[in-house]
Amino acid sequence: MAASKKFNIAAYCERMEEILGGQEGPAKIFWEALSFAVSAHQDQRRKSGEVYVSHPLQVAKILVEELDIRDPELLAAAVLHDTVEDVPEVTSEVIGEIFGKNIEIIVDACTKIANFSGDKQTFYKLVHRKLFSGAAAHLEVLLIKLADRLHNLRTMDSMPKGKRQKIAEETLDIYAPLAKVMGLNTVKRELYTLALMYKFPRQSQKVLAAIKRLQGSEEVQAIKRTLEERLKEVWITHEIRLNPKGLWAYFDPAQKVLHKTVANPLEFIIVTNDVQTCYRILGVIHQNYPPIPRTIRDFIANPKATGYQSLHTRANIKGRNYLFKIRTTEMTHSSRTGLVGEWFAHKTVPTSFEVELREMLDILGTDEDLSYREMIAVSGKKAIYTYTPKGDPIELPARSIVLDFAFKVHTDVGKRCIKAKIGKRQVEPDALLEDGDQVEIICQKDPVRFEPDLQQRCQTPRARAELSKLFRQRREDLARMIGESILRQELKRYGLPYEILEKPGMAGLMAPLGARDLSELFLGLGEGRLRLRELINEIKVRLYSGKETLEPPTGSLNRIELATLDPACIKFSRCCNPVPTEKGLYGLLSERGLSIHQKECGTITSLHVQREDVVEVRWRLKETVVPKLQTILVLEAPSRNRLLMMLGVAPEEMKITEIALLSSQPSRTSAWQINFQVDTLQGLKNILGHLNKTGMAFEFGLEQ
Secondary structure, three states: OOOOOOOOHHHHHHHHHHHHOOOOOOOHHHHHHHHHHHHHOOOOEOOOOOEOOHHHHHHHHHHHHHHOOOOHHHHHHHHHOOHHHHOOOOOHHHHHHHHOHHHHHHHHHHOOOOOOOOOHHHHHHHHHHHHHHHHHHOOHHHHHHHHHHHHHHHOOOOOOHHHHHHHHHHHHHHHHHHHHHOOOHHHHHHHHHHHHHHHOHHHHHHHHHHHHHHHOOHHHHHHHHHHHHHHHHOOOOOEEEEEEOOHHHHEEOOOOEEOOOOOOOEEEEEEEOOHHHHHHHHHHHHHHOOEOOOOOEEOOOOOOOOOOOOEEEEEEEOOEEEEEEEEEHHHHHHHHHOOHHHHHHHOOOOOOHHHHHHHHHHHHHHOOOOOHHHHHHHHOOOEEEEEOOOOOEEEEEOOOEHHHHHHHHOHHHHHOEEEEEEOOEEEOOOOEOOOOOEEEEEEOOOOOOOOOOHHHHOOOHHHHHHHHHHHHHHHHHHHHHHHHHHHHHHHHHOOOOHHHHHOOHHHHHHHHHOOOOHHHHHHHHHOOOOOHHHHHHHHHHHHOOOOOOOOOOOOOOEEEEEOOOOOOOEEEOOOOOOOOOOOOEEEEOOOOOEEEEEOOOHHHHHHOOOHHHEEEEEEOOOOOEOOOOEEEEEEEEOOHHHHHHHHHOOOOOOEEEEEEEOOOOOOOOEEEEEEEEOOEHHHHHHHHHHHHHHOOOEEEOOOO
16 A cells, blocks of 8 residues: 655656546646646645655546546546635635636635634644535535545545544445445445454455455355356356455444454356346356346346446355355446446436436535435445335435435425325334335325434434434524513513514514524523623613613522423423423523433533523423323332232222333342323322332433
């Protein structure tokens, strides 16, 4: 992986001229950018000792030679991508003036954030989100960053070990999976291989040695000879290539480990001249090596979203699974670059793939409620193929659920999905889908109030993002209600009329706070982003000047009353285990929802919050529905009969579904688990009050 310290720019220019043409031809802007980059980076060197400009120039060369990209503006942006970041005299505006707005936008999206003063973790999140947002608008950004990362991995032997490890981890989390999502299979494999060699230096060498031994094994060579003989017998023109799975196939991204073995360690790639012959070859393979049931995949008739085409079949030969891929020469070429070649040839992607890719990148760049690492990993999973009632194929990641299918059909269908029919079975929105399922979505008239834990079960970016929007809307609705309520109470405490908010001067007061109207003002207050005390002071000075007001309140908190336990916007903290039937509950305001604590909770004390940052929370017990099954743990029941007697006279609201003994050893007392349903918080309060009177020790935590 070591790089030569001598970069021959004359040889580089000669090679690029062969491919792109001379300086006065269609690639003129590329040559102008090259000259600018050489001048801008002239006094800079890489840690390896090479002149710095060699890096951006090699990035452009990777795009040309390995991804077949010929777009002059993209290549110009590639050679300029480090100028703004590393050359103080060069700004985005300078790039725009010389090379045009399009190249300026791409270069700016490739440039890291400057002058950041926060912690490293937040900085890297912002860097990544900027990359995703830029790539959503211009997919060229992602291509440059992938080529940039590939060249860095090829040439980072001279970097400190810690830096190499960090770059390798980031590659495994973000760049290599994104290359897979885009269908850039060759780039994906090399990114994984190089990153894993730095991440697991010893183990990767052992795995690579085992891969090499497998490729040369007599068993593999015998299979190849047999196929060649059989194909020659039926006069089929072909080429058989042995393609052992690389390090990427041995890496488990969820566990962050490199396995020693995989289920299908080697592929046979059979290349032929035309599509009809591909199907003939499939028959020959099956005559000699019967396929494993349900493993034949026809990606010629049903190409992947990336445009990938091939016939796949698996066979178990002498106890080992092998994958056979049959394709034409053209398909082999397109499998290397995904839809990139066609994209730049026609300036468009002929499927919905580009739309979905941009949508995913936009979500990654803008939705802070979602883990972008997790989203990228999910997007790169193996695909399953499901079908609408009319037979239209819907490609989804493995382990997708009904809700993924529904949102893929249409956003409005996903929002209103209450059930689905798979064949003759009626299933819930979280039912797991299998390859080949035909799915009919059943909708209700209004949007469904989905549970937050459903989001983690969804596998598609669209479903996760749409659920995130729905949950955020519910949080914002509650925050607005809280904001209006506490502002109304605070105005009253100061003796200020509520009608003052309707005064014309209110707009000028709200603008510096980032609120365009009262709704946004209430939202900011309810999320704790705007300080209530400062707002009241501004109102007094600017809208009530010269008039008498009451003294600032102390001690007493503003109070809100709720009739919901919605887990999307209300969190009962585990530090003090509050129960909504209790009095003396406090709520901390935040953008992630209302965090409920007991009055004496140490968290409240440790945060040193002001009275305006906290609200007293009470529930309207008779109106608040308890939707989920609840559990009580009785820690020390004197006897089974005593427990049953106590439950026999429990309030009628307690609908018991299960009583289970938890103690495994005989003793004077025993522990029991009681599962029950209850309609409202008033019923729950009656049940807990009954248990308190029995004197038995028990634990209860609300299930939302």
